[in-house]
Amino acid sequence: MHHKTIAELATGLERKEFSSLELTRACLERITRLDTRLNCFVTVTEETALAQAQAADERIARGAASALTGVPIAQKDIFCTKGVRTSCGSRMLDNFISPYDASVVERFNAAGAVMLGKLNMDEFAMGSSNETSFYGPVKNPWNTSTVPGGSSGGSAASIAARLTPGATGTDTGGSIRQPAAFCGITGIKPTYGRVSRWGMIAFASSLDQAGPMARTAEDCAIMLQAMAGFDERDSTCVDRPVPDYRAALGNSLEGLRIGLPTEFFGEGLDPAIASLIQDAVDEYKRLGATVKEISLPNMHLSAPAYYVVAPAECSSNLARFDGVRFGHRCENPADLADLYTRSRGEGFGAEVKRRILIGTYALSAGYYDAYYLKAQKIRRLISEDFRRAFEEVDVIMGPTAPSVAFEFGAKSADPIAMYLSDIYTIAVNLAGLPGMSVPVGFSNGLPVGMQIIGSYFSEDRLLNVAHRYQQATDWHTRAPAGIAD
Amino acid sequence: MEWETVIGLEIHAQLATRSKIFSGAPTAYGAEPNTQACAVDLGLPGVLPVLNREAVRMAVKFGLAIGAEISPVSVFARKNYFYPDLPKGYQISQYDLPVVARGQLGINVDGKELTIGVTRAHLEEDAGKSLHEDFHGYSGIDLNRAGTPLLEIVSEPDLRSAKEAVAYMKKLHALVRYLEICDGNMQEGSFRCDANVSIRPKGQEKFGTRAEIKNLNSFRFVEKAINYEIERQIEILESGGQVIQETRLYDSVKDETRSMRSKEEANDYRYFPDPDLLPLEISNGFIEEVKATLPELPDAKRDRFKDQYGLSDYDAEVLTATREVADYFESVVKDSGCDPKLCANWVMGELAAALNKAGLEIEQSPVKPDRLAGLILRISDKTISGNTAKPVFASMWESNDDADTIIEKQDLKQITDTGAIEAIIDEIIAANPEQLAQYRSGKDKLFGFFVGQAMKATQGKANPAQLNELLKQKLQ
Amino acid sequence: MSLSAAEVNKIAWLARLAIDGDKAEAYARDLSQILGFVEQLGSVDTSQVPPMAHPLDEAQRLRPDTATEADQRSLFQAHAPLVEAGLYLVPKVIE
Known part of the structure; x- marks a missing residue:
């Protein structure tokens, strides 16, 4: 049962081949048995999951089911879940029981999905390897000595290991796409504003976006259908109709114009990955697409711009964690200053501190123009590059990450090397565009992902493009041996 | 040396909305601590602000009333600093693009008409309150006020005395109440003032170093605090010292201002546009709509x-x-x-x-x-x-x-019947022949005596004009 | 761009972060490296480029002025670090 996709599980539930309770129990059993090796889950919500499953079975029996009713999923621990610890991978929130549900959580609840638990992640979503989590790193099911990517590492690994058929992720600089690539699954970061950020703990507000992660584009379509849509509680959430993503999946790719940016295939890219991307592009040609080389001339500035904008916003967003109203508070503060500095000093890990410091510096008097304002201007240039590109092509393809999953500790001593593992994904967040990652093969036994980038609100087209590829190939069906047999 | 005082006021007017500026929590004053602080006001992880239309409408109304420019696009920014009454670690305010700019207000001081420039008025959220009564060495934080909409009205440094400052503040106070955008209750802190005070030698163009006096919540305190501050600065300068730029607090009990060192160290506010809020666009249609609701000023x-x-x-x-x-x-x-x-x-x-x-x-x-x-x-x-x-x-x-x-x-009706009044006069004349004789021989002052007698007899109800007329005739 | 340990401590105070004495040097090294990396931004002339604060070109939406939130103090304070009489307690605030 654990090899079934969400679409298959939904059919099985509808046909009463199995109940949600049986399905949920099976997932929980796998989590109990396997997650000690992988560390995907921070919290398993067994009791509520079983209650939700039972309610789902009743709803199915009433004939009132939606596509997700009774389907188990798991939430990245960045989404607030009422009555359940919401840690954001941080000691700061190790004791935080959220008094409310995130919009995304409400929407899955309303659809009747079953939440298995909360998934491990880089602390406050700051990291590309899951090594910054207070709860220890998640291990990549394909090779447990390598990282699963980050920050949605728990989400990607739990799906690859078939602990859950789908999970939520969030993507500020590549945090859905890069772990999806490292773990051989499918994930989409929607257009900024497509999914409400209400209840999603903010890292960098102008870049953060939630999206689904699953094994197939079709499953991502089903999940995104539930997640997307207007929410009046988020000023940046766009009031725009949500298309029927599943209905568009089968559309023909005849005449699809694919752009390959020169800048995505330059120095720093693992040649094996370049070659697998080329194979995938060839597959698209067979499906009727045309391919064109394009240029995104300011691409090289995206990581520097990102490492100003994201830390600046994070330094302010994380100021609320002060030990007064919720979260970690130091023992016996001597005075107010001690309460602040020690609660925050103890509650945050090294990478979070590094980013708060960089962001504080970039916004401070005398440096604002040189750093923050400059980065905002570069952001405009990058977004203009994409706008021009989309006048010529429908989608842009390239690698999701410059390498396959690396070994634990390989980059943790060198922040810049770590930051460069998001080199191809960051520009998409700066521009606010939708992007996804689909498995296109293996290198050294580790999965390789291809990134597909679309114009604003073209999620339906992206999912269609990914789905038709998955109809023609079977990379997305491969499972890590020994764990997901 | 003769000194000239230069004063600019920053007035914080709480806008009389039902709900907070960025959340749906109520704004009523005096509720139990923290019962009107919702998830957004508390700055819980994951919450987001959405702007209250009424707060914008009130700001525009104010702008129109002082003949100011209403910015077609204004931006909310974060002012970052740590303080226990500031739940998010930043205050959402407006920085380089305020909603209202360049207005003016006429005041009248000692019969002199003065025009005071209003540099800007911007929307922002209020902070909560720290209660300093002792909780075994701790302060208590009440966040009911956090997120209440404020209009911060910043004047040009056009005021030259405490008296002018008070006149300006009173004029603004009346205006916001005319506009029904603020209840003006100064005791509850709905209308409060920070004063920037400096002095310079008369005739000098360059401004002196200013001190900012925080949180003045009555007209009297504004006057007294400014006057105290002027004296303090003159004393410093005349004894060869230098005024330092700082924030000061007025102590109404001791009638003095004193330095607020705790606020000094963290003055790098790291303003930047709030990424959770989009640019506020105000259309001409919206402005016209508000204009139609303006009362007579x-x-x-x-x-x-x-x-x-x-x-x-x-x-x-x-x-x-x-x-x-x-x-x-x-x-x-x-x-x-x-x-x-x-x-x-x-x-x-x-x-x-x-x-x-x-x-x-x-x-x-x-x-x-x-x-x-x-x-x-x-x-x-x-x-x-x-x-x-x-x-x-x-x-x-x-x-x-x-x-x-x-x-x-009480039977207080005036007697206006000529006959009745004449009858009373006749009686009085008959009873006082001596006075009549004296009057007739030229002692005019005795006229008052007869009026008094008549009023006494009518318990004050005789119509005074009629009585005078008839008395004059009869006494001749 | 190179930051000293002293500068790191200054920034850390602005951010209210306790940094262990022996870690300031390491942070200074990391931050200097990151700032060096970011310096590439200066290589492009952006004098004519308007800054982009938001990915989407949208205006702020306005909310009707209705009080929708009921009192949830006991829920919000259930896991608060230190409360008394409905107040959040902090070490004495001195003004």
Whole structure:
């Protein structure tokens, strides 16, 4: 049962081949048995999951089911879940029981999905390897000595290991796409504003976006259908109709114009990955697409711009964690200053501190123009590059990450090397565009992902493009041996 | 050396919205601690702000009332600093693009008309409150006020004395209440003021170093704090010292300002556009809509009172000082149909004195305009004299009776019947032959004696004008 | 761009972060490296480029002025570090 996709599980539930309770129990059993090796889950919500499953079975029996009713999923621990610890991978929130549900959580609840638990992640979503989590790193099911990517590492690994058929992720600089690539699954970061950020703990507000992660584009379509849509509680959430993503999946790719940016295939890219991307592009040609080389001339500035904008916003967003109203508070503060500095000093890990410091510096008097304002201007240039590109092509393809999953500790001593593992994904967040990652093969036994980038609100087209590829190939069906047999 | 004072005021007016500026929590004053602080106000992880339309409308209304520019696009920024009453670690405010810019306000000080520039007015959220009574060495934080909408109104450094500063503040206070955008309750902190004060040698163009006096919440404190601060700065400069730029707090008990060192160290606010909020765009349509709701403004009303009612400058100024007084006066004129000057005298005289004595605002007056109008009508139609009216008013203040009932009950009607008055005069003349003789021999002063006797005999009810006329005839 | 340990401590105070004495040097090294990396931004002339604060070109939406939130103090304070009489307690605030 654990090899079934969400679409298959939904059919099985509808046909009463199995109940949600049986399905949920099976997932929980796998989590109990396997997650000690992988560390995907921070919290398993067994009791509520079983209650939700039972309610789902009743709803199915009433004939009132939606596509997700009774389907188990798991939430990245960045989404607030009422009555359940919401840690954001941080000691700061190790004791935080959220008094409310995130919009995304409400929407899955309303659809009747079953939440298995909360998934491990880089602390406050700051990291590309899951090594910054207070709860220890998640291990990549394909090779447990390598990282699963980050920050949605728990989400990607739990799906690859078939602990859950789908999970939520969030993507500020590549945090859905890069772990999806490292773990051989499918994930989409929607257009900024497509999914409400209400209840999603903010890292960098102008870049953060939630999206689904699953094994197939079709499953991502089903999940995104539930997640997307207007929410009046988020000023940046766009009031725009949500298309029927599943209905568009089968559309023909005849005449699809694919752009390959020169800048995505330059120095720093693992040649094996370049070659697998080329194979995938060839597959698209067979499906009727045309391919064109394009240029995104300011691409090289995206990581520097990102490492100003994201830390600046994070330094302010994380100021609320002060030990007064919720979260970690130091023992016996001597005075107010001690309460602040020690609660925050103890509650945050090294990478979070590094980013708060960089962001504080970039916004401070005398440096604002040189750093923050400059980065905002570069952001405009990058977004203009994409706008021009989309006048010529429908989608842009390239690698999701410059390498396959690396070994634990390989980059943790060198922040810049770590930051460069998001080199191809960051520009998409700066521009606010939708992007996804689909498995296109293996290198050294580790999965390789291809990134597909679309114009604003073209999620339906992206999912269609990914789905038709998955109809023609079977990379997305491969499972890590020994764990997901 | 002769010194010149330069003052600029930053006034924080809490906008009278039902809900907070970025959340749906209620704004009522005086609730139990933290019962009106919702998830957004507490800055819980994951919450987001959405802007209250009414707060924007009120800011625009204010901008229009001071002839300011309404920015077609303005931006909310985060002002970052740590303080326990600031839940998110930043205050959402407006920085380089405020919603209202470049307006002005006319004030009148000692008969001199001055125009004070208003640099800007911007929207922001209020902070919570730290309660300093001792909780075993701790302070208590109440976040009910956090997120209440504020309009911060920043003046140009155009004010030259504490008196001008108070006049400007009073004018603004009246204006925001006219506009019904702020209840103006200074005790509850709905309208409070920070004053930037500096001095310079008279004739010098360059500004001196300023001190900012925080949180002045009464007109009296503004005046006293500024005057104290001027003296302090003069003393420093005259003894060869230098004023330091700092934030000071006014202590009303000791009547002095003192340095607030705790606020000094963290003055790098790291402003940047709030990424959770989009640019605020205000269309011409929106502005027109607000314009249509603008009431008559104080200056226009004052001019109209002079034209329409023939009032003096002084009377018109006093009667338009607040919207409530103006409305009261106009109701009295309308209900009584009497001479506006007579109505004005009563509103500014007897009524104002009684309110003052009872410590009431005009809208709390036990004598409503219709009842006062009834009294003035009876003065006007000579049913009672102006003097008799005073005790009638006092009775009205104590009861719910109207003037006619009281006049009837206490039998206060004037005697205007010529025959009756003549009969009384005849009696008095007959009873006082000696005085009559003296009067007739040229002792004019005795006329008053006869008036007094007649009034005594009629218990003051004889119509004074008629009595005079008839007495003159009879005594000849 | 190179930051000293002293500068790191200054920034850390602005951010209210306790940094262990022996870690300031390491942070200074990391931050200097990151700032060096970011310096590439200066290589492009952006004098004519308007800054981009938001990915989407949208205006702020306005909310109707209605009080929708009921009191949830006991829920919000259930896991608060230190409360008394409905107040959040902090070491004495001195003004």
